[in-house]
Amino acid sequence: MKTIEVKDQVRLPLSRCVELVLSSMRYRLFRASITVTIISLAGAFLMTILGEGLIARQVAGYIEAHTAPRKALSFWVTRISVPMTSPQLVRELAKAQAGDDRWQEFAAWGRLSDAQLSQLADIARRQVIYEAYFENLGEGQRRPLVGRAQGEEIFTSLQDPARFVTFKEVLRTLLRQLPTPVAELEAFLRDWQAAGELRRTILEGNARSVEGVRKTYPGDFDPQRILAEVDDNLLKTLGTMGFRLSGRDLPVVRDQAQLSLDAKRLAGLLNEPVSDTAVAVQKNAGNNKESTDDSSAAGSRQATKVLVKNLLARRLDVDIASVTVQMFYQEMESAAGSAWLVEQIGKGRLGGLTDNRIRQVAQYALDQGKLETVSVSVSQVAEGEGFMGLNPRTLALIAVSFFVCIVGIANAMLMSVTERFREIATMKCLGATDGFIMINFILESIMQGIAGGVIGVVLGFLLGTLRAWGSYGWMAMANYPVANLTQAAALALGIGVIISALAAVYPAYVAARLAPMEAMRIE
Amino acid sequence: MNQIQAQAHPPAARPDDGERRVIIRTRNLRKSYRMGQVITEALRGIDVELYGEEFLCVMGPSGSGKSTFFNMVGGLDSPTSGRVFIDDVDVAQLSAVELAFLRCRKIGYIFQTYNLVQYLTALENVTVPMAFAGVSGDEARERGMALLDLVGLKERWFHKPIEMSGGQQQRTAIARSMSNNPAILLCDEPTGNLDLRTGAEIHAILKGLNKERGVTIICATHDHRLISMADRIMWIRDGQVERIVNRSEVTVETGAIEGQENE
Numbered sequence: 001m002k003t004i005e006v007k008d009q010v011r012l013p014l015s016r017c018v019e020l021v022l023s024s025m026r027y028r029l030f031r032a033s034i035t036v037t038i039i040s041l042a043g044a045f046l047m048t049i050l051g052e053g054l055i056a057r058q059v060a061g062y063i064e065a066h067t068a069p070r071k072a073l074s075f076w077v078t079r080i081s082v083p084m085t086s087p088q089l090v091r092e093l094a095k096a097q098a099g100d101d102r103w104q105e106f107a108a109w110g111r112l113s114d115a116q117l118s119q120l121a122d123i124a125r126r127q128v129i130y131e132a133y134f135e136n137l138g139e140g141q142r143r144p145l146v147g148r149a150q151g152e153e154i155f156t157s158l159q160d161p162a163r164f165v166t167f168k169e170v171l172r173t174l175l176r177q178l179p180t181p182v183a184e185l186e187a188f189l190r191d192w193q194a195a196g197e198l199r200r201t202i203l204e205g206n207a208r209s210v211e212g213v214r215k216t217y218p219g220d221f222d223p224q225r226i227l228a229e230v231d232d233n234l235l236k237t238l239g240t241m242g243f244r245l246s247g248r249d250l251p252v253v254r255d256q257a258q259l260s261l262d263a264k265r266l267a268g269l270l271n272e273p274v275s276d277t278a279v280a281v282q283k284n285a286g287n288n289k290e291s292t293d294d295s296s297a298a299g300s301r302q303a304t305k306v307l308v309k310n311l312l313a314r315r316l317d318v319d320i321a322s323v324t325v326q327m328f329y330q331e332m333e334s335a336a337g338s339a340w341l342v343e344q345i346g347k348g349r350l351g352g353l354t355d356n357r358i359r360q361v362a363q364y365a366l367d368q369g370k371l372e373t374v375s376v377s378v379s380q381v382a383e384g385e386g387f388m389g390l391n392p393r394t395l396a397l398i399a400v401s402f403f404v405c406i407v408g409i410a411n412a413m414l415m416s417v418t419e420r421f422r423e424i425a426t427m428k429c430l431g432a433t434d435g436f437i438m439i440n441f442i443l444e445s446i447m448q449g450i451a452g453g454v455i456g457v458v459l460g461f462l463l464g465t466l467r468a469w470g471s472y473g474w475m476a477m478a479n480y481p482v483a484n485l486t487q488a489a490a491l492a493l494g495i496g497v498i499i500s501a502l503a504a505v506y507p508a509y510v511a512a513r514l515a516p517m518e519a520m521r522i523e
Numbered sequence: 524m525n526q527i528q529a530q531a532h533p534p535a536a537r538p539d540d541g542e543r544r545v546i547i548r549t550r551n552l553r554k555s556y557r558m559g560q561v562i563t564e565a566l567r568g569i570d571v572e573l574y575g576e577e578f579l580c581v582m583g584p585s586g587s588g589k590s591t592f593f594n595m596v597g598g599l600d601s602p603t604s605g606r607v608f609i610d611d612v613d614v615a616q617l618s619a620v621e622l623a624f625l626r627c628r629k630i631g632y633i634f635q636t637y638n639l640v641q642y643l644t645a646l647e648n649v650t651v652p653m654a655f656a657g658v659s660g661d662e663a664r665e666r667g668m669a670l671l672d673l674v675g676l677k678e679r680w681f682h683k684p685i686e687m688s689g690g691q692q693q694r695t696a697i698a699r700s701m702s703n704n705p706a707i708l709l710c711d712e713p714t715g716n717l718d719l720r721t722g723a724e725i726h727a728i729l730k731g732l733n734k735e736r737g738v739t740i741i742c743a744t745h746d747h748r749l750i751s752m753a754d755r756i757m758w759i760r761d762g763q764v765e766r767i768v769n770r771s772e773v774t775v776e777t778g779a780i781e782g783q784e785n786e
Binding site for chain 2: 012016023024026027028422423426427428429430431432433434436515516517519520522
């Protein structure tokens with residue numbers, strides 16, 4: 001038997017495959033657009049979630065950093081003016097580390113040893129866990145367990161042995177698990193009761209110290225002013241009372257207190273009367289065209305009390321009633337605005353506020369206002385841990401959506417293969433190998449995946465940015481995590497391509513297995 | 524009946540009877556399909572020898588196994604039992620890739636429905652098999668244009684199938700089937716979808732390929748004018764070869780059926 005030189009069929013170069021696929025897709029634009037649309041939706045979905053989350057986290061970090069000084073100030077204002085409550089003490093105890101400032105304060109107020117304090121801290125930590133547990137119980141389960149008791153009352157009420165027995169009974173019938181075995185709760189209740197005396201000592205010591213501060217400043221007691229003017233002398237006084245305002249917090253707190261006071265003073269300047277000469281200057285400057293009206297109007301205006309507010313309304317060309325502190329701050333933030341104020345009021349009456357300081361304070365006041373409006377919404381979003389800040393639930397949602405995409409694309413591709421039976425079979429008659437057909441279809445899907453992925457990433461990027469803009473405004477733009485977003489875009493695009501390639505495997509296999517004699521068939 | 528008639532052709536153009544090369548040989552070729560519970564025997568033992576450079580017409584009613592025979596001979600399907608030799612190569616022994624090679628270079632296919640790739644131009648269609656054979660782009664273009672010239676469509680090389688008439692599409696398909704200079708052309712009702720005049724163009728081209736290039740043409744058809752050009756005519760009925768006659772024996776009959784639409 002003679003053999004003809006049957007060699008392996010030549011493999012088509014990839015560029016030629018791409019060329020063929022492109023012209024085929026152009027011919028069947030609608031089919032191709034289905035896959036592209038599906039992929040772009042999936043990509044947009046992923047990119048929106050990733051983009052929004054990334055921006056939210058960045059913003060949260062920014063707010064965290066920018067509100068820390070104010071939080072420190074407000075902590076200290078409360079610290080030196082209001083005695084601690086028991087729940088507050090427990091929360092701080094739970095967080096306190098041996099030797100840190102809070103630790104030393106408690107040691108001083110309660111005259112406690114380190115061993116006693118660590119025992120207290122340990123009890124406090126357990127208490128926080130149990131309180132959170134009861135806090136998160138539904139009302140229907142909580143009521144039979146602990147009645148109407150809130151917070152510490154729960155532990156007080158459970159001290160009654162009879163009450164504790166019922167508690168255990170109810171717990172069993174509710175099939176609820178405590179965060180710890182019941183025996184540990186029992187032990188905790190004993191410890192908690194025993195440590196009550198020590199906690200009371202600390203609270204009493206703290207109350208005495210707060211009273212002491214108040215006595216040191218007879219008359220008008222303003223904790224913010226005290227903190228703004230804090231010096232070594234005061235620090236020593238506070239130290240003897242057990243307060244620990246350490247070197248790290250001190251400059252931050254003082255700076256914040258001063259800014260806060262200056263912001264108040266600046267706001268007060270709105271209602272400051274302006275000197276007659278200044279009004280005259282302003283009048284001439286502002287009313288150049290109408291100054292020839294009549295002189296009696298000018299005379300009457302000099303008689304009325306002119307405030308900075310009036311001048312500002314004129315300067316901004318708005319009605320006097322609509323002038324707000326916010327507008328004033330905004331105007332003062334600029335060099336021209338602050339210079340204008342200094343000129344109007346005169347350096348002597350500014351209470352030590354310089355041109356520069358006015359701008360700084362105005363900026364501070366504006367920033368605080370902005371941060372306040374956003375911080376609430378951020379705290380809800382930015383808690384995500386895990387992969388790219390996505391919680392497991394979102395990840396599962398994304399996974400399901402991708403699975404749906406794969407099924408959808410595979411279906412569209414299968415229909416495309418069925419439609420092209422004759423074409424595929426003809427190609428095989430012309431010498432196409434199974435591999436070529438397979439690669440052809442997978443390549444087609446990958447190219448659609450790239451197209452859809454790019455569209456989706458751009459869409460999702462815009463959508464995510466818009467949503468972040470809606471939630472956080474300027475802060476979203478100021479904290480644009482470019483590197484992270486680029487990573488997310490690459491990820492979304494890559495996943496889009498992988499998904500479309502995966503979805504094409506089965507349809508491509510069906511196409512490759514098609515018998516070439518199908519080309520002969522006539523419908 | 525199975526004797527070869529040489530007088531239809533100039534003796535110089537073809538080798539003598541005894542020297543004629545067998546290009547396709549089948550040995551007890553059988554094919555059965557299972558459709559659910561029923562087993563249909565499409566081919567029931569076919570033994571034929573088809574010669575190189577001959578023009579053979581295959582006739583038979585639908586369901587006769589004609590198409591199945593075509594698929595076997597064209598290397599498109601494998602037999603249930605028996606053998607098909609193309610150029611002394613047992614087709615059943617070839618791997619999928621080798622079959623692709625065979626289909627690409629040894630056999631050209633012409634379909635009743637033309638089967639041009641809709642999204643490619645005439646020239647691109649013609650050069651597809653060349654690409655599979657690894658011919659470089661420039662050479663493929665050159666050869667493709669020459670083939671389009673051969674079928675008289677040189678001016679329309681950039682047309683898509685949808686912009687061409689049926690006859691033009693079939694001519695393009697013929698050019699495509701010839702793109703790797705196959706030894707065999709398998710035509711399945713090549714004029715089945717065409718009117719008489721365009722059909723005649725196709726006949727002329729096929730005849731020309733057969734005479735001038737020595738391509739073996741195996742043609743399933745009911746078109747009497749095409750049959751009248753054949754060297755031999757083979758009838759298939761019920762999965763078996765009913766008879767094979769040379770054209771001279773039929774020529775007399777052809778006159779009698781010339782005016783009719785069907786046999």
